[in-house]
Amino acid sequence: MIRRQTIDVGALPDHAFGNRSIMWWATMTIIAIEGTVFAMAIASYFYLQGNEETWPPADTPLPGLMWPTVNVIILLASLFPNHKVKTAAEDMNLGQVRLWSVIADTFAVAFVVVRVFEFRELNVSWDSNAYGSVTWTLLGLHSVHLLTDLIDSVVLTVLMFTRHGDEPRRFVDVSENCFYWNFVVLSWLPIYAVLYWTPRLL
């Protein structure tokens, strides 16, 4: 008549931050996917560059450097509010999360606005030659990636202002979104270097 051994998990918490939470793993896989997409696009860029003697081709002017550099500064600056949102989320401090989320989102919006100028300063059209095509494609991929994450962040910020905001799981989602934003910043730097410096240096 032995009593069946049991483990009671009722007392375990109903949320977790960092790599204990399944949202972290999901974000990690999405980062792996988009990272591979960017890697493929950059590999194609260098593959096509290898075929040419002069890159960009003879009479194509170099892409403007001012706006992309502005964007780099915006993104690096956005790391600060992003960090504040992450720490606030992990402390589950709703007020701070709301405040810094709005600030972080303005950086993202600023980045998208500057990105429009960037496109105009590429000095090449997508259908003029392979260099133009691959430049536009790489910048376009990053723009779509950024746009979707901007929509994601704005929706999340709006959500934090609603009654659903004050739940542990929402804070986990916010901290994962910040983790993803670090990837957005991280992925822009190599693309910036490839698009705007390789034509100048190589």
Added chain:
Amino acid sequence: MSGTRVIDEASPLTQPSPPRGRGQGEGAGPYSLPGDHGLHRQLEKTWSPATGPLRWFMQIDHHVIGKRFIITAFIWFALGGVLAALMRIQLSRPGNTFLSADLYNQIFTMHGTTMMFLFAVPVMEAVAIYMIPLLVGSRALAFPRLTAFSYYMFLFGGIMLYTAFFLNIGPDAGWFSYVPLASPEFAPGKRVDIWSQLVNFTEISAIAVAIELIVTILKQRTPGMSVNRMPLYVWSMLVTAFMIIFAMPAVMVGSLYLLLDRLVGTHLFNVAEGGDPLLWQHLFWFFGHPEVYIIFIPALGMVSSIITTFCRRPVFGYTAMVLSQVATGFIGFGLWVHHMFTTGLPQSGESFFTAASMMIAIPSGIQIFCWIATIWMGRPVYKPPLMFVLGFVAIFVLGGLSGVMVASIPIDLQVHDTFFVVAHLHYVLIGGAVFPLLGALYYWFPKITGRLMNDRAGHVSFWLIFIGFNLTFFPMHKLGLIGMPRRVYTYLSETGWGQLNLLATIGSVVLALGFLTYFINALVCAKRGEFAGANPWDGPTLEWATDSPPPHYNFIHMPVVSSTEPLWHAPEHAPLVTGLSTTAKEVLITRTFDAEPDHRYTYPAPSAWPFLTALATAGIFLGLLFTPWAFVIGLPIASLMAVGWFWPTTPQKEGDAPQDSATASEAVA
């Protein structure tokens, strides 16, 4: 795995199973406690699937979506099979006019695209959607709404492709549609665009399922199932999911580039403006070769599960098997250039890929030897699943050897793009993946439907498929060597290829008969087959611990596992997990390596938003074929649908009602 496992003659496997009632409700299996009946009714209510008029679109339960996925994938398989039959009729004799050149090109492209994108990868994921939560002892698949979304993307992709085909817009540039034949100048109209969009549909569906599988396997295993106690099938699905994550982006970028070249006029593949057709081949095959391993590795897992149950002992060399699967996954990424040996790449680069292509035969070889060793030490029971596995070994070893031949550059120069390669790919895909799949479906059929498939029909279908397959595809080795290229809609009589092609066509009839027998056997037995209890085969893994078909919540109490074959090692003494809420859809999240309970996570209710998001995304993809503005209009709509999907509906109730605490289920054994 201490102690000897006495093969008790009375095990249900060796005797005809006594008639049993329709699944005994709350499951009197080894992992139940007295007083579970109340819990069962409560859990059944909490985890009940969607109801109401729109319920078909709102389902998110992994059993419902898994079954739909499998059935839809096999519908595409049947359609692809019919196309193959048409091709075989056209090629049965020289100068045949059964199919016109244009129609034949559409048909062989549709056959390839259907089998690779719409059947092989999705069906392996579909079986995993159904079985992985059961095998790891979890109550649900991670991110259930994402499962629904990935099913609908897969379904809409298939519908788009076949609607286009019946409207004479079927793609006609081959399943890997090389540029410049697929570029706008040589492929007018929307045919190749449909192909590229289909690739986008199926790869989003595959990636979504891969994310779910990774999270479920790593974070939702039952306590005690540390990484060295995961069943081999679970390992194979983990390796496959990671391969999908790193392989699919290459074809995503490739199909995007092709669409841009065709619709917007970019010059990525236009040589005159600096592009390069080989860029397409590199991008496609960097995905293409891992994809065939994405199709093959789940089959390795299935074979291991079947051999464990039907040889009545664990697979020999567990660590060797796991390392081989992982090695196959890694090396699979390093040999895509063997598809491009004839394109004049530098010789030294190519011999690296010859070495890599031959090296991948080693892990597969190790697995074959371990299986044979298991059979040697076990006690095989000749039920159809084991027959399909033996068919697999016989055919796949031959396919692997012809693969080693094709890996050598000089031989590949003769046999590349000929019927020798057609024979090789069918030996490793039908032999390597479809045979284990048919065996696994036969093996898990009682768990999914609650009824057993008929053994006699199973054996008949196996022998028909085995003989038909070899009769069809073995002659193709010779055809390739005597000069018959791939994808020819006809050939002249002076080439002397007539007899072997006729033989292959006869073989394909037998093969079709075999598949037909198997499917009729499945369809009939789903309704009128013999009732199967929780464990008709006396299987060792967790899926056999719950009812057939399993309740929506899978396990009332998740067992604490102490070996890779929990049901063979005194399951009734295994400690049980209690305390998960019965009024909320709660799942236990455990740590990644040692599966220690970590925290609880509540899954969302059924909803139609994933369906609507998939519809909006499908609308964008279809619209993009005709105007770039479809993206500008479509993105806001799709975002709104996604917001609806993500938006929390009811406020989370704090503190549930009757907690299933340990005291309530205090039980005297």
Added chain:
Amino acid sequence: MTIVLMTGIQSALNPAGVQAEKIARLWDLFFWVSAVVYVLVMIFLLAALLRRRPEIVPNATSPRVRAAVSIATGLTVLTLFALLTASIFTGRSLSDVPERAIQIGVTGKQWWWHIEYDDTDKSKRITTANEITIPVGMPVTVHLQTSDVIHSFWVPNLHGKRDLIPGRRLTWTFSADRPGVYRGQCAEFCGYQHAKMALWINALPAAEYASWLEASRKSSKIPSTPEERKGQEVFMSSPCPLCHTIGGTEAAGKTGPDLTHFASRRSIGAASVPNRREFLAHWIVDAQHFKPGSLMPSMTLEPGQLEPLVVYLESLR
């Protein structure tokens, strides 16, 4: 001249050139090694299935079985290593290109082959289609280009295949050791008529090759009989000269095959139709019947024009 029906006119198992010979030898090695490996694995499998089993099956794995598996794995690695080295040696020996070789330009077009024997002296240049005549024993280097999609030049009796890729000029060297007629076919899917894009290689002894060269360098035969003159007049007044060239006449179209020595070729439509009068007439009036999708348009000719045209074309030896 009917096409001689020799089995294996397009077979890698019937090598007639030194390159195909080396590949065939490598194939034999791979074939027999694989056959042995396959039989061994099947024997082990059957033995494992049919062996008599002891009453109680010990769960622990017996060391004998563990040793057997590791030996088998070791053997697999060794065999693969041996096959790899054999393959690399054959590959290297195939790729050493002899310096003195006949240079022939082959341009793949949608669904036929444009052949050019280049020569510094313009008058010695030969342009033909779908047939390459080579001397026995002499290495031949073909310069492969494509004017549209990717094709693949493959004559299995002589050598492996090499793709024709836009923007690249690949060379491929092979030689025929015995005189004969070898059939090759495009091996990379290239559109509607990929199936009927074949070519012939005529390997002639040195003497015959020299006389063939001489004959091919001459321009087209002047029509001698009134019917041939009528045929030439019909040819010049219909759309033919816009696409085809006949050396020595005003017809100078570059987009279709060169017809200067049309009658000496053994086939029409890239080896898809025998070069006989009734097929030629049918081909002119309705080429789509033989090669649906071919870029040769069907000619609508007045009654009484077809017969002289065919006679004239047959005279272009």
Added chain:
Amino acid sequence: MKRVLVVLAALTLISCEREERKFRQTPAEAALQKRERLVSLVAGPYTPDVKIDGPYAYNAHGISEGKRLFSWYNCVGCHANGGGGMGPPLMDERWIYGSDPEQIFATIVEGRPNGMPSFRGKIPDHQVWQLVAYVQSLSGNVPKDAAGGRQENMQVRKQEQSIPDLEPEKAPAEHP
């Protein structure tokens, strides 16, 4: 449910037409060329001016064949890639001899003063209709999804798909 079938049938018609691979000259095309007229003066009672579409106007394969023939028959020699050179430009909305398909057909087959040669007997009729369809696509007068994409050589102008649909200018008063 019936409405869905009607929509599907309509869809079938349009897309089938676009993707049709018409390798052979259909009898309809043979009958067409007998009907083109140069002047609106007609003997006898009034015969209606029948508006006909060229057989390849909606056919993607026909238009792409027309594009190939445009360079194979050396139309690029005078018209360049549609921008005009010795011959008039074909990409604008100004049509000197009429923009209807049968008028373009007549221009190619009959030839025109100031240098347009007559191709009667030199280009088979179904190929002339393909050229007609391509010339129409040069000024965007064919459906976008049937028009051609970029070509496999140097970028000389926008791809036909991106050329806006230019409404042909109303012809000036009849020539005296």
